[in-house]
Amino acid sequence: MTSKHNEQAALIERIQLQQEELKRRLDEEQINLRELARRLWTQQESEKARLSRELHDGVGQLLTGLTRRLQGIASNQPEFTELYDIAEMALADVRQLSRMMSPTILDDLGLKPALKWLCRNLFEAEGIQYACDINLKGDIPKVQAILVFRIAQEALVNALKHSRADTITVNLAQHHQVLRLDVIDNGVGFDVENIERGIGMSSMLDRASAFDAELTFQARPQQGTHITLTVAL
């Protein structure tokens, strides 16, 4: 009897140890995966920065040269004015693309001006009313700044493309060591339960979770969309 008891106890202990070992390995895997995800996002960011520089310094410089030449010609021969205008638009588009790809304003000036710039760039020309209210207590570390900026960018571009909103609000606030970003629009919204996650939405969620941030979507058909990101500093 006792020997059977002892046997059982030993067995239970072994199972417990095995479970602990499995749990430890699982946790380790999770940490590894998260680190991998983080590395991938960081790599993507530096790849974008490289492309952006090439675009700006390569095509951008060529177009600058072309634009100047056409400007010179157009000042004597007005029939070339249209060509000059087209070249100038192409130059402006390349610059815009390069800046959206890698916002140097984030490195140069920080998160607040970068978000204001983003809103202005996306909405001013579209005639969309927007408010961008940002309250930060100090400098935000680069990793979190990039995360907040990219999530905001994705959310705002989505709002612009799909929501048909005429008013968009961006709030960024800091409470102690937590940053909270809210992006709210008054557009067509969607059904959170029944939506098939698009690439944009999934990638926002992936990105947030890679950096230990929490991202939530609140939306209902015809009642706008509210996206909230919270991230610890």
Next chain:
Amino acid sequence: MTIKIVLADDHVLMRQGLSQVLNADAGIDVIGECGDGVELIELVIRLKPDVVVMDISMPRMSGLVAIDKLLAQRPDCKILVLSMHNELEYIEAMQDAGAKGYVLKESSSDVLIDAIRSIYHGRTAFIAAHQRNDTGKPARVSPVAALTRREREVFFLVAAGNTSKQIAELLTMSLKTAENHRSNIYKKLNVSSSAELIRLAGKAGLLE
């Protein structure tokens, strides 16, 4: 009396070119050059230049932080920012940080030298937004033609980067009046921000 300049830009070719252009002017002497913000602060403390001409994007210490530290060390330091960015946010951020002027890298050397002279004499020199190195192309129709005399004054002050509050002070009017003028101008010119107004003014060749 020559104006003593310290020049900071991490692009060596750009810096050498600038240095040559500036030294070619009899009234200007480049007394020091450097390629990052940390060196810049050392140089300014050691050489006591009249005007600092600096880029924003530099290694080791960003331009914004460098301006902050420079002004903490020498509050009377006159800083002219030389940048490739023509966005409103850049100009505002540099103005808020305490720079006295902002000129685009693509501007002609005359524009740069004028800006240096202006801020040396205690004025400000904020120029911006889609300004071209005009080869003398006439403005198609001057946008200010539709404005009243008072609105034109306000227009040029807005284009020079002044806030409504500064305009109110400069023209001795109430803030409310300055803002009214501003919104009337925006309506008449069909623009919705000072950036657009500056861009319009730049395109019409009104910024110089």
